[in-house]
Amino acid sequence: MYVDDIIFGATHENLCNEFSKMMRSKFEMSMMGELDFFLGLQMKQTSNGTLIHQQKYIKKLLKKFGMDSSKPIDTPISPLTKLVLNGGSPSVEEKLYRGMIGSLLYLTASRPDIVFQCWFVCSFSI
Numbered sequence: 001m002y003v004d005d006i007i008f009g010a011t012h013e014n015l016c017n018e019f020s021k022m023m024r025s026k027f028e029m030s031m032m033g034e035l036d037f038f039l040g041l042q043m044k045q046t047s048n049g050t051l052i053h054q055q056k057y058i059k060k061l062l063k064k065f066g067m068d069s070s071k072p073i074d075t076p077i078s079p080l081t082k083l084v085l086n087g088g089s090p091s092v093e094e095k096l097y098r099g100m101i102g103s104l105l106y107l108t109a110s111r112p113d114i115v116f117q118c119w120f121v122c123s124f125s126i
Contacts, residue, residue, distance in 0.1 A: 007035055007038055009035075009050075035050075040054065040057060040106075041053070041054060041109065041110055042054060042055060042056060052110050053110055054107060054109070054110045054111070057106075057107065058107065061103050061107070064103075065096075065099075065100055065103075076114060076117045077116070077117045077120055077121075079116070081120070083120075083121075083124040101118070101121060101122050104117075104118045104121070105118055105122070
């Protein structure tokens with residue numbers, strides 16, 4: 001049996017070492033050191049705790065959807081915003097729209113602050 005991408009941690013280094021010894025006595029495994037990436041999530045360990053972010057993924061998305069020169073804002077969508085079909089605007093490519101929505105939904109794993117905006121845009125059917 002081969003298992004990949006298992007992580008473990010503890011609040012004290014000696015607990016990690018003890019667990020590692022126990023696991024190595026039962027399974028063949030290698031220690032990769034401090035965690036930097038896991039399942040597309042970037043990890044940064046500081047004295048205040050472990051920070052999880054997807055900065056690399058966000059930059060990739062912005063470039064993919066031609067938004068890499070966009071300016072960041074604090075509140076992406078006001079709760080009072082109404083989305084309506086505009087007869088004069090160009091039609092939206094459905095495959096591209098669904099790709100954007102799927103990408104944003106994946107991003108909410110590390111960005112709970114954009115869940116409302118993702119739901120709002122997802123609920124608008126084209």
